[in-house]
Amino acid sequence: MKPQSLAQRLIAWSFVAPALAVIGLFFLLPVVIGLALSFSDFDLYALADWRNLRWAGVDNYVHVLTLPLFWQALYNTLFFVAFGVPLSIALSLGCAVLLQSPLARFKPFFRTALFAPVVTTLVAVAIIWRYLLHTRYGLVNAGLGQIGIAPIDWLGDPHWSMPSIILLAVWKNFGANMIIFIAALQAIPDELYEAARLDGARRWAQLRWITLPMLGPTLLMVSVLTMAGYFQLFAEPYVMTQGGPLQSTVSVLYLMYEEGFRWWNLGQASAVAFVLFVLMVVATQGLMRLGRRGEAAASA
Amino acid sequence: MSQAKASRFSPMAIWVNVALAIAAFFALAPLLWMISVSFMQPGESNALPPPLWPARPTLANYQQLLAQTGIVRYFVNSLVVATGVTASSLLFNLMAGYAFAKLKFKGRDKLFQALLAALVIPGQVAMMPLFLMLKTMGLVNTWAGVILPGMAGVFGIYLVRQYARSLPDALLEAARMDGAGEWRIFWMIVLPLLKPVIVTLAVFGFLGSWNDFMWPLIVLTDADLHTLPVAIASLSREHVADGELMMAGAVVTVMPVLLLFLALQKHYMAGLMMGSVK
Numbered sequence: 031m032k033p034q035s036l037a038q039r040l041i042a043w044s045f046v047a048p049a050l051a052v053i054g055l056f057f058l059l060p061v062v063i064g065l066a067l068s069f070s071d072f073d074l075y076a077l078a079d080w081r082n083l084r085w086a087g088v089d090n091y092v093h094v095l096t097l098p099l100f101w102q103a104l105y106n107t108l109f110f111v112a113f114g115v116p117l118s119i120a121l122s123l124g125c126a127v128l129l130q131s132p133l134a135r136f137k138p139f140f141r142t143a144l145f146a147p148v149v150t151t152l153v154a155v156a157i158i159w160r161y162l163l164h165t166r167y168g169l170v171n172a173g174l175g176q177i178g179i180a181p182i183d184w185l186g187d188p189h190w191s192m193p194s195i196i197l198l199a200v201w202k203n204f205g206a207n208m209i210i211f212i213a214a215l216q217a218i219p220d221e222l223y224e225a226a227r228l229d230g231a232r233r234w235a236q237l238r239w240i241t242l243p244m245l246g247p248t249l250l251m252v253s254v255l256t257m258a259g260y261f262q263l264f265a266e267p268y269v270m271t272q273g274g275p276l277q278s279t280v281s282v283l284y285l286m287y288e289e290g291f292r293w294w295n296l297g298q299a300s301a302v303a304f305v306l307f308v309l310m311v312v313a314t315q316g317l318m319r320l321g322r323r324g325e326a327a328a329s330a
Numbered sequence: 331m332s333q334a335k336a337s338r339f340s341p342m343a344i345w346v347n348v349a350l351a352i353a354a355f356f357a358l359a360p361l362l363w364m365i366s367v368s369f370m371q372p373g374e375s376n377a378l379p380p381p382l383w384p385a386r387p388t389l390a391n392y393q394q395l396l397a398q399t400g401i402v403r404y405f406v407n408s409l410v411v412a413t414g415v416t417a418s419s420l421l422f423n424l425m426a427g428y429a430f431a432k433l434k435f436k437g438r439d440k441l442f443q444a445l446l447a448a449l450v451i452p453g454q455v456a457m458m459p460l461f462l463m464l465k466t467m468g469l470v471n472t473w474a475g476v477i478l479p480g481m482a483g484v485f486g487i488y489l490v491r492q493y494a495r496s497l498p499d500a501l502l503e504a505a506r507m508d509g510a511g512e513w514r515i516f517w518m519i520v521l522p523l524l525k526p527v528i529v530t531l532a533v534f535g536f537l538g539s540w541n542d543f544m545w546p547l548i549v550l551t552d553a554d555l556h557t558l559p560v561a562i563a564s565l566s567r568e569h570v571a572d573g574e575l576m577m578a579g580a581v582v583t584v585m586p587v588l589l590l591f592l593a594l595q596k597h598y599m600a601g602l603m604m605g606s607v608k
Contacts, residue, residue, distance in 0.1 A: 045429035
């Protein structure tokens with residue numbers, strides 16, 4: 031490599047400078063300030079006059095961690111993640127395998143149809159589902175009535191409100207991972223299946239011993255990304271249930287929004303945001319470790 | 331694939347296609363129902379059993395939406411914000427992605443690794459301070475406040491870099507030999523070659539910005555500036571009983587991005603796949 035002139039280096043930097051400025055100024059800098067904010071008592075009074083701002087040490091974190099609503103929100107969020115992520119991925123994988131089957135017809139149509147919910151506006155489809163899940167006039171209960179199931183108060187019963195939100199989220203999101211799985215399935219060499227067939231492996235055996243192990247890395251990546259996304263549950267409860275009934279759909283991010291932008295406790299809201307960040311890191315790291323161990327065990 | 335041909339009408343083939351048809355039905359049904367109800371008479375959908383088709387199709391809901399809710403204004407707002415974000419992020423991400431792939435400068439790869447590492451930080455950690463920063467700059471309640479944070483993104487830069495790495499170095503060197511400056515090379519040679527990734531990035535940017543909810547909800551407190559998702563979220567709280575009106579609002583919100591996706595779906599899916607191969 032030739033030594034570069036100053037002019038060349040300056041030109042190279044001028045290409046990256048605008049993007050770096052945007053990311054640095056409107057993302058990285060706020061993250062650093064946010065950490066400081068979470069150790070301050072920034073509230074409505076400080077918003078009016080910065081001189082009212084005081085350091086609060088770890089008070090915000092203590093307050094958040096002793097707040098019953100935080101634990102409720104954490105439970106709700108974990109419930110959403112624990113059921114939503116596996117359901118979403120199972121459906122994505124199932125549809126991807128079906129679409130990749132040589133027996134499937136009308137593939138482009140099916141692929142587009144299954145993917146369509148992904149590009150829709152979350153707020154709009156949350157409103158649609160609110161009407162679909164209406165206890166009396168909703169199509170969901172009408173359909174269930176046909177097979178003899180009594181009407182369910184989907185959004186009004188605290189036991190059903192979170193499952194309803196999971197239903198919406200899975201319906202909205204499964205198509206995205208499906209496309210990623212299709213790409214991964216296409217990358218599996220045909221020879222592996224040929225060899226398995228010669229050895230007499232049936233369809234299910236092929237799925238179990240070739241498809242799933244070959245998908246391992248993709249499955250892990252998709253799980254981690256989906257989990258990170260599902261931890262950030264917000265618009266669904268905001269539109270469908272406003273956190274209710276009985277706070278059964280308040281998520282951690284919903285709590286942050288209420289604390290920060292409804293009550294203007296920006297210090298406390300920042301603490302909630304960082305607690306959520308730490309939780310996400312712990313959960314995704316745990317999943318990755320688990321996944322790597324699984325892969326090591328499978329290849330051993 | 332003689333095996334596949336022979337078994338086209340086998341029980342297994344029927345099973346696969348029926349399962350796909352059922353899945354596609356559940357994926358599309360809510361959207362088709364939305365369109366159907368938006369053409370019903372006000373109040374018609376509140377009946378037992380719930381009707382699937384409008385008995386006497388009407389445009390009344392769309393007329394009410396136009397006349398009473400200011401939907402045109404929200405539509406224009408969404409268009410302005412999404413276009414602003416798409417155009418600016420496209421330019422900045424293309425410049426940066428190309429530089430990270432092809433221009434040499436000290437610390438380039440370390441800087442890129444650092445950017446990728448920043449992807450693990452969820453956006454909401456930055457929301458409270460960003461709001462305060464924009465407030466001191468007088469940008470709360472302006473479109474600039476919504477657009478500025480979206481003007482560049484790590485994911486976009488990553489996509490461009492992936493694609494730009496495959497450009498032949500010889501081509502760029504030849505242009506340099508001929509005395510072309512780096513900017514000229516970028517505009518005249520690189521950008522035309524990056525066309526596929528430009529389309530992908532544009533669709534991603536537009537859809538993401540059009541559908542975005544939380545940040546516009548926080549920054550735009552003035553109802554006149556609301557984007558469509560924020561506007562219909564607040565409309566739906568006022569008009570809980572007007573299902574037909576709300577479905578018309580949902581159609582107006584969803585259709586532009588759905589049609590854009592249908593027109594450019596190859597590019598969108600290509601981007602999704604590129605992003606997943608790390």
